[in-house]
Amino acid sequence: MPSTPAHPPSTDTAAPRTTPDGPSPAPSPPPSPSTPGTAPPPAPAPAAAAAAAAAAAGITTSTPDAVPSPRGAPPPPSVAVPGKRVRAGGSGLPLGDVRREARGVARASVRLDSPTVQHLLNAFVREHGVVAAWEDVMTPTLHAVGRKWQSSGDRYVEVEHLLSWHVSTALRSAPLLRACPEPPPEATPVLLACLPGEQHTLPLEALDAALRERGTATRMLGGAVPAEALTTAVRRTGPCAVVLWSQTRSTADSPLARHLADTRWGVRGARRGPVVLVAGPGWGHRALPGLPRPRELAEALTMLSRTGTSTAHARRSSEH
Template sequence: MGEDRPTEVSEPAAEPAEAGVTTGALARRLGVSPTTLRSWDRRYGVGPAVRSDGRHRRWTPQDVAMLEEMCRLTSAGVPPAEAARTARKGVERIPYGPDPAEGAGGLGPQRSQAAGALPLGDVRQECRGLARAAVRLDAPAMDDQLASLVERHGLVVAWDEVMVPTLHAVGRKWESSGDRYVEVEHLLSWHISRILHRATEPARPDAPATGPGPVVLACVPGEQHSLPLQALHAGLAELGLPTRMFGAAVPTEALTAAVRRLGPTAVVLWAQTRSTADVPLARHVAGTHWGVKGARNHPAVVLGGPGWAGRPLRGMFRPPGLRDALGSLRGLYDSVAPVPGG
């Protein structure tokens, strides 16, 4: 009898743990960090109903429904304390699983105009979740949300519809609030840069020995804004196109030398402002030739960034956005690639 007692006591306690999900699994499902879930539990009382052995959290379907509502509300700009109160009150009437109005993928392309900490305007709901994480300086939440965003919607949508609007909102807040939001912009930019770098890891950047030259990506001299180029670099890696990324503020001499050495198919020059948009440099790069006499070649020049606006340069591309830039470069590369078996 004494030997059987521990078994009789432990078996009922194990059932809720098996029925619930762990904090890590729930965090992955919701697109937030485990740290955020623990913080919400501690601060707002939206924790699991069951804790095996008193410490390990196990989340039941009802708990999950409550957290899904919490995430939906905070992503729409509702303050966490108010979102928690609403989620706790409505947990019995919230269906288990994604909100049918948002589609099968959970947070979908539904838009929201709820007031938030940053001047976001009419944007995707994911922007509000990312902005709130940025303002809280919640690095794990930003990482998780960005990774989930790229995985679910692809790089172009993630960049154009979430990353860029959120960065612009942080910039506007910074401009109107002195230097109070500098740390927010720096942290958000770093995490976006990190996720963009991560997107290029599976890529093989070296062009085949007999294939067209790579796409050279460079900010013009004096230009420090390289995030858009990083997004383009990641997009080209997804397409399998060879690239050479030189980053911010590339000196004229260094860029010219690189073009001559690499013989690129195209050179993308990024200028964020009119003061950095160097028209003579763009013409010089476009006129750079290489190869033997009679078979000399030169690169196509692609002008990226708002700094080139109002400065039409004959024979140069100026795509309006990331999707168009990727399409133009794909077309350029295909037009000079050798035909298989040809």
């Protein structure tokens, strides 16, 4: 979708700086007499002189926007303090006021630095969890890439594709990155699917990862699931809830959502059906009676938690 800045992605334009305890440059010798009418050569800039002195002393310099080293190596001294929000710069993306980790992901994405992008995303998921990673790092960076793409004539689509791939990888790896409880064997799953023709899966992948992080059983069908396949999956899995994602209005299918909500299974006297949640901007702003619509990831998790609790209670009641 988006594009990257006009300057080469791998160029870091930040001025170098030395460590606070670096030696000061040696004083310049007195100027030599010059030929009448000839101006003396200009003195070196303070930043350049300091950098030269540091290099001569064997002191390495770093830039303010350096990203953490790959996994297994200690981060450089200039790594940003986790959790602090800054006005991001240097990536060429319109990030605004974001966490420093989002800036690091943006800069690495613009450079097409896959190892660093994956390392940063995995590290944030491991330390802060899926919801914080999605809301504070992944979503702001994805939106910035989208805005850049729209304003730059479809250039640098490769940046959006690379970032999306690694966001998806981090979300799918969440149960391996964090200690997540296993769902009980008798747990009723949540079924997640994009509607027919809908290919935008990342928000649904975030919900799936957050549910699994909490020990909720899920069945993820992915993008553009045909209507018949959706109906078959509902009947075969008997989910407590179905989440249908629509990114664009053309894929929001209210009749299909109501058909799935009316589906019933089980023995006579104990038949039950799923709660169907409609999610995504494709559904517009109108309310759909009988079809709950979460607006944010946290709200969807709350709704599904209540659905799972009430379903488990109803199942126990029917067994007695």
